[in-house]
Amino acid sequence: MTLSQHTTTPTKRKKITVLPGFKLTLGYTVLYISILVLLPLSTLVWNTMQLSWADFWAVITDPRVVASYKVTFGTALIAAIINVIFGTMIAWVLVRYDFFGKKLIDGLVDLPFALPTAVAGIALTALYAPNGWIGQFLPFQVAFTPLGIIVALTFIGLPFVVRTVQPVLENVGAESEEASASLGANRLQTFTKVIFPELIPAILTGFTLAFSRALGEYGSVVFIAGNMPMKTEITPLMIMTKLEQYDYAGATAIAVVMLVASFVILLVMNTIQWLVSRKYTV
Helix, strand or coil, X not given: CCHHHHCCCCCCCCCCCXXXXXXXXXXXXXXXXXXXXXXHHHHHHHHHCCCCHHHHHHHHCCHHHHHHHHHHHHHHHHHHHHHHHHHHHHHHHHHHCXXXXXXXXXXXXCHHHHCCHHHHHHHHHHHHCCCCCCHHXXXXXXXXXXXXXXXXXXXXXXXXXXXXXXXXXHHHHHHHHHHHHHCCCXXXXXXXXXXXXXXXXXXXXXXXXXXXXXXXXXXXXXXXXXXXXXXXXXXXXXXXXXXXXXXHHHHHHHHHHHHHHHHHHHHHHHHHHHHHHHHHHC
């Protein structure tokens, strides 16, 4: 009898899941996402189709609207970069060190999540206005300038970076640093070769979340921005202005531009994050 006669065709084993009901839960998931995400976005695109291409182009390329794009994307990008730098530092301090008041600071990080955005905007304006508690001592103006918008966006975006980086730092642990030091690496080499590669996916995620949140922020910005045309107007304010004028098609046209831009940004950032994760895991 040959070896081939003893060889049996392997049978496919059915994958057993701990919790049954995949089809049912998948159906609920698709229905839930469709109602909360896809249906509103489809309505947005449908309302925009009421405009002709010439009218649509005229709305989204209006000089005042274009200026709001520059303010919105520029300030959101700067605020996200600031949050990545200082948010990572805050997460490092909260994970690596024990000090008096640590739990209080850790709780304050989540304050922008719980605080209404309008309250945050009023508070920041009161602080950084020319006659405010902090603004009166500054040699430059913060409120009612693009710098004030950056301050507001940094405030509301900080928790996204801290809360995404913090768990990764906790998982890395001090053992990896000690092992690196025992092999002769200095502190800079340990951080750049051991710790930082582990943090890159989390940092990119935090940046994406903070940047995306900043793009659509309205309540905390509208007070401190001053809303000066061509200078400190943000795109969400332009959408609200169109709605107050009952120009629903114009408002949805600007919203579609923001939707497409946000989708492209998220796609690019997710692609970068996938490439980086693949690089350090292979």
